[in-house]
Amino acid sequence: MKRMDIYWVAAYGLLAAATVLLCVTGGFAWFNAMYPYLAGFIQFSVYATAGELLSGRMLEGRWQVNHATLFKALSWGIGGIFVTLAFAVFSAGTQQAMASGLLPGHGNALALAFFTSCTNNLFFAPIHSALMRVCGNYGEICFLEGRHITPRQAVNSVDWGELVDFTLFKTIPFFWIPINTVGFLLPQEYRIVFAAVLSLVFGILMTILKLRERKNQSRKESLV
Numbered sequence: 733m734k735r736m737d738i739y740w741v742a743a744y745g746l747l748a749a750a751t752v753l754l755c756v757t758g759g760f761a762w763f764n765a766m767y768p769y770l771a772g773f774i775q776f777s778v779y780a781t782a783g784e785l786l787s788g789r790m791l792e793g794r795w796q797v798n799h800a801t802l803f804k805a806l807s808w809g810i811g812g813i814f815v816t817l818a819f820a821v822f823s824a825g826t827q828q829a830m831a832s833g834l835l836p837g838h839g840n841a842l843a844l845a846f847f848t849s850c851t852n853n854l855f856f857a858p859i860h861s862a863l864m865r866v867c868g869n870y871g872e873i874c875f876l877e878g879r880h881i882t883p884r885q886a887v888n889s890v891d892w893g894e895l896v897d898f899t900l901f902k903t904i905p906f907f908w909i910p911i912n913t914v915g916f917l918l919p920q921e922y923r924i925v926f927a928a929v930l931s932l933v934f935g936i937l938m939t940i941l942k943l944r945e946r947k948n949q950s951r952k953e954s955l956v
Contacts, residue, residue, distance in 0.1 A: 761921040775928030776812025783935025803871035845916035891945040
C-alpha cells in the first residue's frame, strides 16, 4: 500500500463514520425532508464521485483528482436532483396504479416497494445511466484529452451497445431492482441517502463500463 493510499483509506473511513453518525442521529432524515433537492445534489455528488475515485484506484493503480473529476461530480449532483424527483413521482404513481388495479398487491408493503423499484428502474434508470455516461465521456475528453467537443460528439463517443447490454440486461434486473426494493421499504426520508450511498456502487459500475468500452474500442482498432 502506497502512502497516498493511507490518506485515502482514512478519508473513506471518515465518510463511512459520518454516514453512520448522520443516519443514527437523524441528520440525514432532517436534511432530506427539509431540503430534498440540495440533499440529493450533495449526497450523490459526494458518494458517486467517491465510488468513481475508488474504482479508478483499483483498476488503474492511482488516484485521479482533476478537472474531469470535478465536472463529473457536478454531473452526479445534478443527476441526484433528478433521482430525488423520480423517487417521489414513481413512489406516488406506483401506489396509485396499485390502488386502481393496474398492478397487483395493493396494501402489501413489499409489493409496493418491488413495483416502485421496477417502474423507477425500467423507465428512469436507463435514461439516467445514459446521461451520466455521456457527461462522463464529455468531461474526460474535454479536461483530460484537452479536446473541445460538441454534445453530439459526446453522445457518439458512447458505446451504446455495451451500455444497453451492461445496464438493461445485467445491472438493472440483477442488481438495481432487488437493491432498490430494499430502499423503498425504508421510510421516505431515508430513501435518498440510501440511494446516494448506492451511487458509490453506481460510480464503480459506470467506471467498469467505461473500461469495457475502451477494451472493445481497442479490439475493433486491432482488427482494422
